[in-house]
Amino acid sequence: MAFTRQQIAARAAREVPHDSVVNLGIGLPTLVADHVPADANVWLHSENGLLGMGPFPFEGEEDPQLINAGKQTVTVLPGGSTFDSATSFAMIRGGHLDLAILGAMQVSQHGDLANWAIPGGRIMGIGGAMDLATGAKRILVLMTHTNKKGAPKLVAQCTFPLTAVGAVNRVITDLAVLDIVPGRGFVLVECAPGVTPEQVQAATDAPVHTQELA
Amino acid sequence: MNKVFASAAQAVADIAEDAVIMSGGFGLCGNPENLIRALHTQGTGGLTIVSNNCGTDDCGLGILLKGGQVRKMISSYVGENKHFEGLMLRGELEVELNPQGTLAERIRAGGAGIPAFYTPTGYGTVIAEGKECRDFDGRMYVLERGLTADFALVKAWKGDTHGNLVFKATARNFNSIMATAGRTTIAEVEELVPAGELGGDEIHVPGIYVQRIIQGEHYEKWIEQRTTRPRA
Numbered sequence: 001m002a003f004t005r006q007q008i009a010a011r012a013a014r015e016v017p018h019d020s021v022v023n024l025g026i027g028l029p030t031l032v033a034d035h036v037p038a039d040a041n042v043w044l045h046s047e048n049g050l051l052g053m054g055p056f057p058f059e060g061e062e063d064p065q066l067i068n069a070g071k072q073t074v075t076v077l078p079g080g081s082t083f084d085s086a087t088s089f090a091m092i093r094g095g096h097l098d099l100a101i102l103g104a105m106q107v108s109q110h111g112d113l114a115n116w117a118i119p120g121g122r123i124m125g126i127g128g129a130m131d132l133a134t135g136a137k138r139i140l141v142l143m144t145h146t147n148k149k150g151a152p153k154l155v156a157q158c159t160f161p162l163t164a165v166g167a168v169n170r171v172i173t174d175l176a177v178l179d180i181v182p183g184r185g186f187v188l189v190e191c192a193p194g195v196t197p198e199q200v201q202a203a204t205d206a207p208v209h210t211q212e213l214a
Numbered sequence: 215m216n217k218v219f220a221s222a223a224q225a226v227a228d229i230a231e232d233a234v235i236m237s238g239g240f241g242l243c244g245n246p247e248n249l250i251r252a253l254h255t256q257g258t259g260g261l262t263i264v265s266n267n268c269g270t271d272d273c274g275l276g277i278l279l280k281g282g283q284v285r286k287m288i289s290s291y292v293g294e295n296k297h298f299e300g301l302m303l304r305g306e307l308e309v310e311l312n313p314q315g316t317l318a319e320r321i322r323a324g325g326a327g328i329p330a331f332y333t334p335t336g337y338g339t340v341i342a343e344g345k346e347c348r349d350f351d352g353r354m355y356v357l358e359r360g361l362t363a364d365f366a367l368v369k370a371w372k373g374d375t376h377g378n379l380v381f382k383a384t385a386r387n388f389n390s391i392m393a394t395a396g397r398t399t400i401a402e403v404e405e406l407v408p409a410g411e412l413g414g415d416e417i418h419v420p421g422i423y424v425q426r427i428i429q430g431e432h433y434e435k436w437i438e439q440r441t442t443r444p445r446a
Contacts, residue, residue: 049384050384056442064242064435065371065382067243067384068384071294072439082383083386084386093333093334123302126290127291130315
C-alpha cells in the first residue's frame with residue numbers, strides 16, 4: 001500500500017492554509033486544486049499573469065485569451081485579476097505567495113531542488129520553476145519516491161541540474177511525508193498507509209531521521 | 215506623428231537581417247500573429263528573438279524557425295516545439311534559456327532604463343555561472359542584465375491611433391513589457407479605434423512606447439490545451 005496520485009494530492013491539500021495565495025505547478029500539483037475545500041478561500045496564482053484562477057470552463061466557453069501556465073483554458077473567479085509577466089513574477093519573487101507546490105526529479109537532504117532538466121534528456125526549459133522555488137514563502141514538493149527505474153529521488157546531493165538551493169520545506173511522496181530540517185536533513189513526518197519507516201529509508205538515498213530525535 | 219500603418223507587411227518592412235526582435239505572448243496566447251506572418255513572408259533572416267516560448271511546430275514563432283530565419287532564441291520554455299529541438303541539437307540554433315521571471319524583469323528593466331539588477335532567482339544553478347553574485351542582507355543574488363530590442367512585436371486587444379493599448383485577460387503576459395523595451399515597437403490590435411475613445415484610466419500601455427500600430431486580421435487564437443469541465 002502506498003499513496004495513489006489522488007491521495008498524494010489530497011494529503012497535499014491539507015498543507016494549504018485557509019486564506020492563502022498558492023501556485024500549483026504542472027502535473028501532480030495541479031490535482032491539489034480539486035481537494036482544497038471550497039470554503040478555504042484559497043487564491044490560486046498562475047505565473048502567466050492570473051490571480052484568482054477558477055475551474056476549467058464549460059465546453060463551448062473556452063477563451064483562448066484566458067489560460068494558465070500549463071496553457072490550459074481556465075476561468076477567473078469573481079475578484080480575480082490578470083496582469084503582465086513582470087508583475088506576476090514580482091509577486092512571486094517579492095515573497096507575496098504563501099505556498100508553491102511543485103513537482104521534482106530530485107530533492108536533496110539540504111532542500112536543493114532539481115526539476116527542470118535531466119542530463120542528456122530533452123531540453124524543455126526552465127519556465128517559472130526557478131522563480132517559484134526561490135520566491136514563495138513555503139515550498140512543498142509532490143513526487144514519486146523513486147523514479148521509473150527504481151532509483152531514489154530523495155538524495156544526499158542532487159546530480160541533476162539544480163532549480164534552487166535549499167528551497168524545499170516538505171516533500172509528499174507515494175510512500176511518506178518528510179520535512180527538510182536545516183542541519184538535520186530528511187525528517188519523517190508520516191508514512192503512507194501500510195508503509196514502514198524502514199521501507200521509506202530503503203527507498204531514500206540519504207538518512208531519514210525520526211521526529212522524536214528533533 | 216502618424217503611427218497607423220496600412221498593413222503588417224509595411225510595418226515590418228524595415229526589419230533587417232540580424233535584427234534583435236521581441237515577440238509577445240505566452241505559449242500561443244497573445245501572439246502578434248499578423249506581424250510574425252509578415253516577417254515570415256518577408257523572409258528576413260539571422261534574427262535574434264526574445265520570447266518566452268518559440269511557438270509550436272506550425273504556429274506562432276514556429277513558422278520563423280521552420281523558415282530558417284532565426285539565429286538565436288532567448289526564451290524560458292521551449293518544450294512544445296520538436297523542430298526547435300532538432301535545430302538546437304544540430305547546432306543550427308543558439309538558445310539562451312532564462313528563468314521566466316528573470317526574462318520578464320530583464321525586459322521590464324531594459325524598457326525602464328535599468329542596465330542590470332540583482333535577483334535571487336538562479337543562485338547556485340547553471341543560470342548564475344559566469345555572472346556576478348552578491349550578498350545582500352545575508353542572502354545571495356545574481357546580477358542580470360536588462361534587455362532591449364531593435365523591434366518589439368506586440369499584440370493587444372484594442373489600440374488607438376496614438377498607440378495606446380489595452381489587453382484582454384492573460385493575453386497581456388509579455389506584450390505590455392516588451393512594448394516598453396523595443397527601440398521601435400510595432401503593435402497589432404483586434405480593434406483599432408480613434409484616439410480619445412479609450413479612457414485614460416483603462417490604458418495598459420501608454421502610446422509613448424508604441425511607434426507603429428496596425429489593425430490585425432484573421433486571428434487564429436490557437437488553444438494549446440483545451441480543457442473543460444462537464445456541465446452539472
